[in-house]
Amino acid sequence: MTGVGYDPTGLVGRDREFGELATFLDRAATDGATVLLTGEPGVGKTALLDATAELAVAKGTRVVRGSGVEYETDISFAGLHQLVASLPHELGRLPRSMREAIEVALGLGDGPAPRPITVLNAALSLFEEAAKEQPLLLVVDDLHVVDRASRSAVGFVARRLGGRRIGLLGARRAESGEPFRPTGLTEVEVGPLNDADALRLLSRRFPHLPRRVLSTVARDAQGNPLALLEFAGSTSVSGDRNGHGPGWASGPGRDVRALFGARVEQLPQRTRDLLLLAALEGSGDIGVLETAGGPGGLGGLAPAERDHLVMVTDNGRAVCFRHPLVRSAVVDGSTGEQRRSAHRRLADALADRPERRGDHLARATTAPDEAVAAAIETAARISLRRGDADGAVARLRRAAELSPDRADRRRRLSQAAYAAAWVAGYPEVSHEIMREVQGDPAAQPLSAAAAAGYLVLVTDGDADAAHALLMKAIEQAPSGLPHGELEAALFTLTIVSEFSGRQEHWQPLVDVLAALPEASPTAAATLGRIHHDLRSVTDDMLRRLDEEISRLRGQTDADVVVRTALAASYFDRLPGCREAVSRVVRDGGAVGTSMPALVFLALDDLYAGRWQASADAAAELIALCGETGYHLFAQGGHYVAAMAAAQRGDLDTCREHCENLRDWSGPRRLRRLENHAHQALARAALGTADFETAYRHATAICAPGALPFFNHEAVLSAPDLVEAAVHSGRHTEARRHADAMRDAGLGRLSSRLALCVATITAMTSAPESMAERFEEALGLPGIEQWPFEVGRAHLAYGERLRRRGLSRDSRAQLTAARSRFEELGARSWAARAAAELRATGMTRTARGRAGEALTPQELEVARLAATGLSNPQIASRLFLSPRTVSSHLYRVFPKLGITSRGGLRDALEALPPEPPAGP
Incomplete structure (x- = not known):
């Protein structure tokens, strides 16, 4: 072969493909490269892999091979296992953490489940270690039947080979239903041989056969090299020299697989x-x-x-x-009994590897057998802990099939349905399993009701149907239920009641909870009590929750992580959960739990002032929910995006997300989502000093002085309600709500709530104690992690000082507020602070066309009037009387050389730029 210097025996008609592969080897040996061969079965992909591997060895490259196995597609990392098994010495040289990650993931060692990204990085490091002394070629055949986890590893490695002396050569069938197309792999299509090359191949391998026979074989094989060789080989063995005989002319001998079977x-x-x-x-x-x-x-x-x-x-x-x-x-x-016998022997040989043992037992057993079913269920639990949700669901379904007892069968099917819905994020699979459970005439287990209720809530948003189904199942459930079944049902019922927010839904849950003992902070009963009333949480429960959060670093169960983060979110402890929650989202296969986990990441970013990151997480969540059909969680994305936009001052974006919330939740009567929209709209209105609108939205969540049960937004929006009430002259309502928050003792739950309670207390306090209360609020420990709330406290403090005539003192607070808001990108809130600063005389006065200077307050009144606001509205924003506003405008018009409001905008734009503000 020209330019290659190597002629692999048996390759005919493959000059183009082999030339490309030879070039690929040269690139891979110096700078890393990838190639993926595609083509129909028997077209010669494996022969090209073999020839390339031989050429690689001749060029001084080390070759490691693996292959997909259609009987192992549901065993995670089965394909990667083949590659790693060929590198035992290099594995031993890896850092301990990487070595252990690979060994645990591949079932070669014990220990806590590693993060998938850790396994992938460890695999890449292993191949780098192997390539230190000589270039390395990884060859993986039949990628279309490689298990999903190993396929991810192959793709991960393929995209990171630049600058490394590693080549990745793969092959897959073009007819595969699920093509493998990792980014960065150069595809080379391997097509059938043309007629001339087909005859040349046959003549070389079967020179004793007549030309007429070879032509007939070439025609029937249609250029498929494997078919050519096997058809002709069968003819030479069992047919006559004229091509007549049963070996290839008719029957199963025409199938290449059948010819291999004959051998x-x-x-x-x-x-x-x-x-x-x-x-x-x-x-x-x-x-x-x-x-x-x-x-x-x-x-x-x-x-x-x-x-x-x-x-x-x-x-x-x-x-x-x-x-x-x-x-x-x-x-x-083989016969069915031969296969079952082989699986039994393999299961015995894999006694120390529960997952693989369970898989072989599942295939070896035909009749119900509780011992086998229990072993498979154990394998499923291990799969869940490793984040292999797909494998867990498949194993639970097989365990159910092999369960002699009908109740065990229903329980395992129900667990599979719940895992498919909650962990894997596969509503269609969960529905399919639920149909099997519902087809059983016996009473349904609680876990079945939990799966069905969860699905109808997160996909359709039907809280009424979900609540009725769950309550009926709980009321009819026998005593002595397995703990897991009751947990799943109670947790789902709590979520239903939370989003509904209606008394007819949460009161029955509260009645059920009253009969249950105290439980751990992340137990369903505790979460239900937290949702019902934050005031019921004790200091001891908070301490125990902090302990649970501290243990998340080693936690691999996505369900535990999400439940812990859910409890933590109510007490501003999400930062401590962030690493574990990120692991669920980025590194696990648990799509179902990834959606609530994304909500928690977005909320953590929102509260910390990372608003772009918050909006990005919300957008990712909305997209993921669109793919899975879990529409309820998408509303969480709209809420976070609306709040981020409200605080930035992006009113159009805020309104768009709030419209999505209202359109989806309104017909379904999901009060919590309606409250989400009101909270975001109130926050947006406050940023623009539209206090009447803010008050209307804030009081739609709860009445002044009320903190309703199952209404967390009543707590979160309390500063909005109080601020809107104060600025709109509703001082009695403002004090009533501030008193309710303070009397409820909510400030002890977190530093953010402590700051909010202290700030609204200061806002509604008597003039003589106002400054002291604000100083106390801003002196609270731990508040710097809540930058927006700190900025609001400075703004409220500065406003009260200015209205008392203490302009010099107010400037320090208003400057701090403006700086904080500018750092956050809170444009409307920064503008509010700047307006207050100008009203203190902090800026130079501007001169109008008539040459007379406008006072700071005249300038501010003029700017507001230019936007179209009425005198009462301007008065409300600036804490002035409408008569005072009218007087200011009376003096402004002649100074600007105009006679009406219609000329304000142009006159103000004609003013010279203001110099930088100074103290």
Whole structure:
């Protein structure tokens, strides 16, 4: 081959493809490269992989190989296991944390479940270690049947090979229903041979056959190299030299897989038994095969090796099939009992690997067997802890099938349905499983009601149907229920009542909770009590919650992380949960729990003043919910986005998200979501000093002085209500609400709530104690982590000082407020602070066309009037009387050389720029 310097035996008609692969090897050996071969079965992809691997070795490159196995697609990291098994020495040289991550993920060691991103980085480091002494080529055949976790690892590595002496060469069938297209892999399509090349290949391999026979074979094989060789080979063995005979002219001999099957059938029974073990085991692990193969070891594989059906890797650790169709032929040629017997032997050989053992037991067992069902259920629980939600659901369903007791069957199916809905985020799968449960005439378990109620709530937003279903199941549930079933039902009922916010929903839940004992901070009963009334939370419960949060760093159960973060969100403890919640979102396969986890990340960013990050998380959440159909969680994204926009002063964006909230929640009577919209609109109105609008929205959430049950927004929006009431002259209502917040003792729950309660107390206090109260508020410990609330406190303090005529003192507070808001990007709030500063005389006065100077207050009145506000509205914003506003305007018009409000805008724009403000 021109320019290659190497001619692989047996490759005909592949000059273009092999030339590209030779170039790929040169790139990979210096700077890293990837190639993905695609084509139909038997077209020659594996032959090209083999030839490229041989050329790589000739060029001084180390080759490590793996292959997808269709019988192991539901075993996480089964494909990666093959590559890692070939690098034991390099694995031992990795840092301990990386080595342990790979060993735990692959089932080679014990320990806490590693983060998937840690496993992927460790795998990349392992391959880098292997490439230190010589370039490395990773070859992975049949990528279309590689398990999802290993496919992610292959894609992760492929996208990071730049600058590394590592090549990644893969192959997949073009007809695969789920194509593998990781970013960065250059695809090379392998097509059929043309007629001339097909005849040349046949003539080289079968020179004894007549030309007429070879032409007939070439026509029937349609350029597929594997079919060419197997058809012709079958003819040479069992047909006559004229091409007549049963070997290829008719029947199953025309199927290449059947021809491989014929070769397998000629092997000794002992060899076929060992081949079946190797095909079903998947990874080719010599140690497992030796244990499962029984006395005599693997010597029985020799006939298959001589017939070029299998080979043992160079390091002697694995058995590989020469072509994927050989593996298929071995399995197809076995009986059902032979396959079940092989699975049983493999299960015995994998006694120390519960997940893989459970998978083989699942395939080995046909009749109900509680011991087997329990083993598979154990494997499912391990899968959940590792974040393999798909595997957990599949294993729970199989455990249900093998459960002799109907109640156990229903319980396991219900757990699968709940995991599919809550953890995996697959509503269709959960619905399908629920249909199986509902088809059982016996009473339904609580976990079934939890799954059904959860689905109808998060997809349709039907709180009425979900509540009725759950309450009926709880009322009819027998005593002595498994703890997990009651937990799932109570947790779901709490979520239903929370979003409904209606007494007819939360009162029955409260009645159920009254009969339950004190529980952990993240238990369903405790979450229900928190949702019902924050005032019921004791200091001891807060201490225990802090302890739970401190343990999240090593927590791998996504459900536990989300429940802990849910409790923490009510007490401003989300920063302590952030690392664990981020792990759920970014690194796990738990799509269902990723959605509430994204809500918590967005809220944490919102409260901390990271508003762009908050909006980005909200947008990601809305998109994810659109993909999964979990529309309820999308409303959480709209709420956070609306609040971020409100505080930035982006009124159009705020209104758009609030309209989404109202349109979706209104017909469903989901009061909490309606309150979300009111809270965001009130906050937006306050930023523009539209206090009447703010008061209308704030009091739509709750009446002044009221803190209703199951209405967390009544607490969150309390500063909005009080501020709007104060600025609109409703001082009695403002004091009543501030008193209610203070008397409820909510300030003890978090530093943010303490600051809010102290600020509204100061805003409504008597003039003689006002300054002292504000100083106390701004001196509270831990408040710097809540920058927006601190800015509001400075603004309120400065406003009260200015209205008392203490302009010099007010400037310090208003300057602090303006600086804080400018840092946050809170444009409307910064403008409010700036307006107050100008009203103190902090800026130079401007001269109008008539040459007379405008006073600071005249300038501010003129600017507000230019926006179209009436005199009463201007008076409300500036804490003046309408008569005073009228007097200011009376003096402003001649100074600006105009005679009416219509000329204000142009006159003000014509004023010279204001110099920088100074003290």
